[in-house]
Amino acid sequence: MSLLEVSDLQVKFDTPEGEVQAVNGLDFSVRRGESLAIVGESGAGKSQAVMAIMGLLAENGSACGKAKFKGQDLMQMSRQELNKIRGCEIAMIFQDPMTSLNPFLTIEKQMAEVITHHQGLRREEARAHAVEMLRAVRIPAPEERVKQYPHEFSGGMRQRVMIAMGLLCEPGLLIADEPTTALDVTVQAQITQLVGELRRKSNMAMILITHDLAVVAEICDRVLVMYAGQLVETGSIEDIFYRPQHPYTQGLLASLPRMDRLSDDELHSIPGNPPNLMNLGGGCHFRERCSKVMDVCKDDPPLQVAQDGRQSRCFIEMTDGEIASTETGDSAELVGSGDCEKESTETVE
Amino acid sequence: MNSSADIPAEDPFAAAMAEEDVRGRSLWVDAWHRLLKNRAAVISGVIMAVMILLVLVGPLLSPWEGDFTDWDNTSSPPSLETGHWFGTDSVGRDILVRTLEGGRISLLVGLVATLVSLAIGVTYGAIAGYYGGFTDRIMMRMVDIIYALPFMFFVILLMVVFGRHIVLIFVAIGAVNWLDMARIVRGQTLGLKNTEFVEAARACGVDHNAIIRRHIIPNLLGVVMVYVTLTIPQVILVESFLSFLGLGVQEPMSSWGALVNDGAQDMESAPWTLIFPAAFLTVTLYCFNYIGDGMRDALDPKDRL
Amino acid sequence: MTAPVLRVQDLVVNFTSFTGGILQRKERVLRAVNGISFDLNAGETLGIVGETGSGKSTLARAILGLIKANRGRVMWEGEDLTLLGEEELRQKRKEIQIVFQDPVASLNPRMTAGDIISEPLWTFYPHMAPLQVEERTRGMMKVVGLLPNQINRYPHEFSGGQCQRIGIARSLVLNPRLVICDEPVSALDVSIQAQIINLLKDLQQKLGLALIFIAHDLSLVKHISNRIMVMYMGSAMELSQREALYRRPLHPYTHALIKSVPIPDPKLAARARQDSWLAGDMPSPYDPPKGCIFNTRCPYKVSRCQTDVPALRRMEQGDWVACHQAEDLDLSIHLDSASGIN
Numbered sequence: 001m002s003l004l005e006v007s008d009l010q011v012k013f014d015t016p017e018g019e020v021q022a023v024n025g026l027d028f029s030v031r032r033g034e035s036l037a038i039v040g041e042s043g044a045g046k047s048q049a050v051m052a053i054m055g056l057l058a059e060n061g062s063a064c065g066k067a068k069f070k071g072q073d074l075m076q077m078s079r080q081e082l083n084k085i086r087g088c089e090i091a092m093i094f095q096d097p098m099t100s101l102n103p104f105l106t107i108e109k110q111m112a113e114v115i116t117h118h119q120g121l122r123r124e125e126a127r128a129h130a131v132e133m134l135r136a137v138r139i140p141a142p143e144e145r146v147k148q149y150p151h152e153f154s155g156g157m158r159q160r161v162m163i164a165m166g167l168l169c170e171p172g173l174l175i176a177d178e179p180t181t182a183l184d185v186t187v188q189a190q191i192t193q194l195v196g197e198l199r200r201k202s203n204m205a206m207i208l209i210t211h212d213l214a215v216v217a218e219i220c221d222r223v224l225v226m227y228a229g230q231l232v233e234t235g236s237i238e239d240i241f242y243r244p245q246h247p248y249t250q251g252l253l254a255s256l257p258r259m260d261r262l263s264d265d266e267l268h269s270i271p272g273n274p275p276n277l278m279n280l281g282g283g284c285h286f287r288e289r290c291s292k293v294m295d296v297c298k299d300d301p302p303l304q305v306a307q308d309g310r311q312s313r314c315f316i317e318m319t320d321g322e323i324a325s326t327e328t329g330d331s332a333e334l335v336g337s338g339d340c341e342k343e344s345t346e347t348v349e
Numbered sequence: 350m351n352s353s354a355d356i357p358a359e360d361p362f363a364a365a366m367a368e369e370d371v372r373g374r375s376l377w378v379d380a381w382h383r384l385l386k387n388r389a390a391v392i393s394g395v396i397m398a399v400m401i402l403l404v405l406v407g408p409l410l411s412p413w414e415g416d417f418t419d420w421d422n423t424s425s426p427p428s429l430e431t432g433h434w435f436g437t438d439s440v441g442r443d444i445l446v447r448t449l450e451g452g453r454i455s456l457l458v459g460l461v462a463t464l465v466s467l468a469i470g471v472t473y474g475a476i477a478g479y480y481g482g483f484t485d486r487i488m489m490r491m492v493d494i495i496y497a498l499p500f501m502f503f504v505i506l507l508m509v510v511f512g513r514h515i516v517l518i519f520v521a522i523g524a525v526n527w528l529d530m531a532r533i534v535r536g537q538t539l540g541l542k543n544t545e546f547v548e549a550a551r552a553c554g555v556d557h558n559a560i561i562r563r564h565i566i567p568n569l570l571g572v573v574m575v576y577v578t579l580t581i582p583q584v585i586l587v588e589s590f591l592s593f594l595g596l597g598v599q600e601p602m603s604s605w606g607a608l609v610n611d612g613a614q615d616m617e618s619a620p621w622t623l624i625f626p627a628a629f630l631t632v633t634l635y636c637f638n639y640i641g642d643g644m645r646d647a648l649d650p651k652d653r654l
Numbered sequence: 655m656t657a658p659v660l661r662v663q664d665l666v667v668n669f670t671s672f673t674g675g676i677l678q679r680k681e682r683v684l685r686a687v688n689g690i691s692f693d694l695n696a697g698e699t700l701g702i703v704g705e706t707g708s709g710k711s712t713l714a715r716a717i718l719g720l721i722k723a724n725r726g727r728v729m730w731e732g733e734d735l736t737l738l739g740e741e742e743l744r745q746k747r748k749e750i751q752i753v754f755q756d757p758v759a760s761l762n763p764r765m766t767a768g769d770i771i772s773e774p775l776w777t778f779y780p781h782m783a784p785l786q787v788e789e790r791t792r793g794m795m796k797v798v799g800l801l802p803n804q805i806n807r808y809p810h811e812f813s814g815g816q817c818q819r820i821g822i823a824r825s826l827v828l829n830p831r832l833v834i835c836d837e838p839v840s841a842l843d844v845s846i847q848a849q850i851i852n853l854l855k856d857l858q859q860k861l862g863l864a865l866i867f868i869a870h871d872l873s874l875v876k877h878i879s880n881r882i883m884v885m886y887m888g889s890a891m892e893l894s895q896r897e898a899l900y901r902r903p904l905h906p907y908t909h910a911l912i913k914s915v916p917i918p919d920p921k922l923a924a925r926a927r928q929d930s931w932l933a934g935d936m937p938s939p940y941d942p943p944k945g946c947i948f949n950t951r952c953p954y955k956v957s958r959c960q961t962d963v964p965a966l967r968r969m970e971q972g973d974w975v976a977c978h979q980a981e982d983l984d985l986s987i988h989l990d991s992a993s994g995i996n
Contacts, residue, residue, distance in 0.1 A: 041845060154935045186911065218920075252844060256844060256918045269849040273813040274813060370804075373806040375808050376763055545759040549760045551720060552718055553824065554748070
């Protein structure tokens, strides 16, 4: 049974220059204990999709669609109900931990706040729990460190604190938005391993949002590739890495620098630039950069769904697995034209 | 894989060569378009344009002179019959003409004093901020010292030394206002000088003066322009205050401040002598504030998110 | 071998900051670059790799003279740049250029692409005919893969990758002999990174440039460098030929850096990074550890590492390393024929 099921998610932003469609008809689900990676370049809409689900869109954004978490639709919830779920049943960690930590409070106070707020523990218990959590994320001398302020921690340590805070209430789902992008490689490796380990231990589901396919290979079970606000391909990690179907995924994989190969000197690159979300128009959004572009690509490509659940939005037929259904390209548009009323009320802190 | 994959094949280049140059859309144009979408600012702008036109041309069209005394109609209320649409004051001068003429002085003071403070403040602040270190410390200490001088004392001192003259009002107000401007500009410059594009300019061998001119000043103009539009009404108010204390413009010249002061004395017997100049003053102040707000939003759209 | 064009010798850059009030002012010295030496030949690419706080960007700026070095020499074709006056140094900018990390922030948002690219031209050749300047600018745009008819556009109308192309065009317009690239692709998307790397490589071959390519990890420098220097807290840990460095790193830190780059292959990923990562964080730069600067995180340290500072010394095969135990450690990275690390 899926823990989170998102269907037909639309996210729009009103900018002075016009409307930007950041996410256009996105469907995905996360099962209990599963770890899903949402991969895409900047502007692909990967962060905005999750922000919309959590009710954290910027003021000029609006979203519609369904996001069922344990059977309840997050998109229909009031702010209070969402607050209860955020930080308790769904934890979030961001790229820059400093933005989500209060610089004027000690780590202990901030962690205790979360615990007392969500679990109603007493102060001493809260502190003991906080120290325990810091130890779990391998912060040395947690009894001492818990009394310090965020600026006394290094970048990697701060991200550990954020993870510890996120895990305080034993959430069922962890959403990590580029958690290691701002960190040094050696620290990045530490954090990636830590997250993977904690997740296995507590059987927590995770959505990892990243632009880095290499990190995905280490800690995720399934991958969803986004481009210009749409899903272009999804599948198990083996499928995506060893048998990518969509030309974009193939290009993305080929353009990764590989430490394990010395021979290939020249890096493969995808030509061109990401499209302007302001005037996307119809057809395949990737066609101008695609190496396998055909005449039909001027039309909206179909979303092919295979028996084993993998999907590819392309005219090129999937060579892998039996195709269960093929959704025509424009049906997504039709569904998406429904009313988009839910305005977000909160800004991102 | 081929290295030129990132450069599209011949065709787009050849095609583009023949094509006209694409026109760029500068940040200023962008800001201008955003400003035009701000209704309050646009209306305020139109009102101010009309006001300035009126103030410049109005007195020429009116049958009355500003210092003409109409003995038949002293302290007469507004009426179309007498030809004094805004009424007259206790010595029979036409309020409409006097308000418009006063507007010239008020707006002129606002504009000139602001320009003076702009010129001094931007140069001073940009230099202090850009060179930093010892230069900065000396320059900003001087600002602090001038700041510590009581403003009124300063004005009176100027009056005593040089005698009362309208130019002195410009100088006095400008001399004080540039301090704020210099501080704002210095702060902005400190931030700008550490940006990568200034470093890039230095790495390209661009000399200091050119960096200040081409890279620093254009990028702080936005903030400066907002500050200027908010300074103009402030200066107009200061002038009114000086006039109120008898340190401002002299009869027969007038300004809105002086008129309001005169009108306030006859408030009960002839309220129109207060209401009309005060209305003009208030509308102007409001308009400038709306324009300033609009410009702030237009120039820095991130602020609104 | 020809004489090197650039010879950096024992370069030291200190940053001094003051803490405490006026009464008890304390001086704190941060040694950002700590005695770096290397040679660079014409047409060669040197990769410099280091994490945050390793001093790699400071080193770049010190070579350019944007930051004053406290000690050491920067010999550019036999002339010591650190001794030059401001105007003489300015003249050298024609020969040594830099490409910055943040493609958007390094372009003045109020100037058009054409103005940005041609600024060095008007600066050094104020009497150049406007038509000639424009022609050269358009030519440069074409060289870096921008459409010349975009000359009047502003930076915010370009994507990140295109902005970086503008930055590269600006650095090349004066025909420099050395270009320092300070993490030119780390702010770009993966698919664009490859474009820029390939462009730089291409240009280097066409124009015979010497290149210093700075990066924060070892994955991208591999594709563009001849030799690679690894820095840690202001010091050089290793300076090796590319092939040798990736096959058999001499310094434990290099080894850890190689191992900590994730491998985009699910089967190899978990295995490759098993207990490969370094424990702990970088120590405070104000209070660096005694002895070898890396000893607090080194898995191979011996007692000597805590007392003696290892000098950067030359090994048999001609590569340089600053480690007491370089001869005894075998840090080979085993490459599978099938592409993988065992």
